[in-house]
Amino acid sequence: xxxxxxxxxxxxxxxxxxxxxxxxxxxxxxxxxxxxxxxxxxxxxxxxxxxxxxxxxxxxxxxxxxxxxxxxxxxxxxxxxxxxxxxxxxxxxxxxxxxxxxxxxxxxxxxxxxxxxxxxxxxxxxxxxxxxxxxxxxxxxxxxxxxxxxxxxxxxxxxxxxxxxxxxxxxxxxxxxxxxxxxxxxxxxxxxxxxxxxxxxxxxxxxxxxxxxxxxxxxxxxxxxxxxxxxxxxxxxxxxxxxxxxxxxxxxxxxxxxxxxxxxxxxxxxxxxxxxxxxxxxxxxxxxxxxxxxxxxxxxxxxxxxxxxxxxxxxxxxxxxxxxxxxxxxxxxxxxxxxxxxxxxxxxxxxxxxxxxxxxxxxxxxxxxxxxxxxxxxxxxxxxxxxxxxxxxxxxxxxxxxxxxxxxxxxxxxxxxxxxxxxxxxxxxxxxxxxxxxxxxxxxxxxxxxxxxxxxxxxxxxxxxxxxxxxxxx
Numbered sequence: 001x002x003x004x005x006x007x008x009x010x011x012x013x014x015x016x017x018x019x020x021x022x023x024x025x026x027x028x029x030x031x032x033x034x035x036x037x038x039x040x041x042x043x044x045x046x047x048x049x050x051x052x053x054x055x056x057x058x059x060x061x062x063x064x065x066x067x068x069x070x071x072x073x074x075x076x077x078x079x080x081x082x083x084x085x086x087x088x089x090x091x092x093x094x095x096x097x098x099x100x101x102x103x104x105x106x107x108x109x110x111x112x113x114x115x116x117x118x119x120x121x122x123x124x125x126x127x128x129x130x131x132x133x134x135x136x137x138x139x140x141x142x143x144x145x146x147x148x149x150x151x152x153x154x155x156x157x158x159x160x161x162x163x164x165x166x167x168x169x170x171x172x173x174x175x176x177x178x179x180x181x182x183x184x185x186x187x188x189x190x191x192x193x194x195x196x197x198x199x200x201x202x203x204x205x206x207x208x209x210x211x212x213x214x215x216x217x218x219x220x221x222x223x224x225x226x227x228x229x230x231x232x233x234x235x236x237x238x239x240x241x242x243x244x245x246x247x248x249x250x251x252x253x254x255x256x257x258x259x260x261x262x263x264x265x266x267x268x269x270x271x272x273x274x275x276x277x278x279x280x281x282x283x284x285x286x287x288x289x290x291x292x293x294x295x296x297x298x299x300x301x302x303x304x305x306x307x308x309x310x311x312x313x314x315x316x317x318x319x320x321x322x323x324x325x326x327x328x329x330x331x332x333x334x335x336x337x338x339x340x341x342x343x344x345x346x347x348x349x350x351x352x353x354x355x356x357x358x359x360x361x362x363x364x365x366x367x368x369x370x371x372x373x374x375x376x377x378x379x380x381x382x383x384x385x386x387x388x389x390x391x392x393x394x395x396x397x398x399x400x401x402x403x404x405x406x407x408x409x410x411x412x413x414x415x416x417x418x419x420x421x422x423x424x425x426x427x428x429x430x431x432x433x434x435x436x437x438x439x440x441x442x443x444x445x446x447x448x449x450x451x452x453x454x455x456x457x458x459x460x461x462x463x464x465x466x467x468x469x470x471x472x473x474x
């Protein structure tokens with residue numbers, strides 16, 4: 001009879017190399033191609049329970065006051081996270097050892113009838129379905145949450161950059177006013193020059209205030225862009241890296257199904273296929289279980305740490321900002337996140353507006369002098385247009401930096417997406433990977449080993465059916 005094992009061993013890598021690499025890319029493209037529909041009614045059932053579960057079992061995040069990386073609070077926090085992750089990794093190690101033992105020593109009954117592939121195929125199909133569902137759940141929740149958070153921070157960055165552009169425009173207007181007045185004063189009669197120089201003081205004060213505003217704004221877009229890039233990386237690369245364990249599980253399932261189909265299709269005796277499956281135990285299946293549970297343990301640790309941080313996300317975020325950022329960034333963040341404190345940017349804007357009002361009042365008083373006594377009607381026109389040109393930029397900056405404009409971005413990005421949707425996606429991914437890695441894969445490898453052993457006995461010694469097999473030697 002034909003020996004299908006060697007053929008399967010040779011063709012299997014070629015077949016899987018063609019099928020698996022584009023699998024996730026095709027899946028993602030098909031998801032993105034689906035029409036947008038409103039599934040908001042189901043989100044509370046998919047998201048809220050996991051946020052509550054992880055939040056209840058997650059250790060307390062180190063307190064804001066003395067949270068240093070080498071403090072006792074941080075050590076306790078890290079130990080609690082590691083213990084939970086290590087427990088999952090230990091379960092995976094036990095499952096891998098069980099698969100290794102099963103591959104080296106197998107016992108069972110000789111078949112009373114021709115072995116059926118239906119249980120094995122059903123288990124393989126269920127495992128593949130769970131792997132696909134796990135990837136779909138993470139793409140629909142975790143990846144979506146990171147992508148949405150990235151978009152919200154990108155919107156904040158865009159508004160801040162627009163405010164920065166308007167600030168530069170205010171600075172240019174101040175330079176124009178100062179240069180125009182400085183060029184005109186020497187042309188005026190000596191009696192008026194001292195009075196006109198009184199206008200220079202508020203102009204220079206205005207320019208200094210706008211300069212401080214623009215200097216403080218320089219770092220903010222870059223800091224926000226770093227946060228945007230972080231969420232973008234999580235959204236783009238996390239979909240592939242975090243789903244790798246499920247892709248590896250699908251690889252193992254397809255390997256088993258391919259060998260079963262090749263053996264049945266070629267009507268082989270199953271001896272070589274049995275050897276192939278048992279060799280795959282230590283070479284593929286046991287390592288795959290270790291990798292799946294290892295990734296799952298790491299993801300579980302990340303999920304617990306994130307859930308702990310999100311228990312009081314505003315306080316923890318401000319603690320992190322206060323420690324690693326400058327005082328201006330902290331004050332601005334506290335103003336937008338909690339609504340307390342002050343906003344240095346808006347204070348600079350208010351100071352600049354007050355100086356412009358002072359300049360405008362002085363201009364109303366000395367404008368006729370510039371036009372008649374200094375014989376500079378063009379100067380009057382230029383100064384009037386410049387002062388009027390400051391109204392739109394100041395109004396725009398005030399609207400862009402208003403807490404009513406900024407806080408909704410933060411709430412959606414952090415409270416709704418990062419601390420809810422993203423955590424739920426990770427939780428679903430952990431659940432599916434645990435079911436696949438700790439339950440389905442060990443069961444599937446055991447069933448495959450048993451199937452090929454019974455298949456080989458069925459074809460090798462039909463007359464000996466019903467006897468008890470004590471030991472199978474490779």
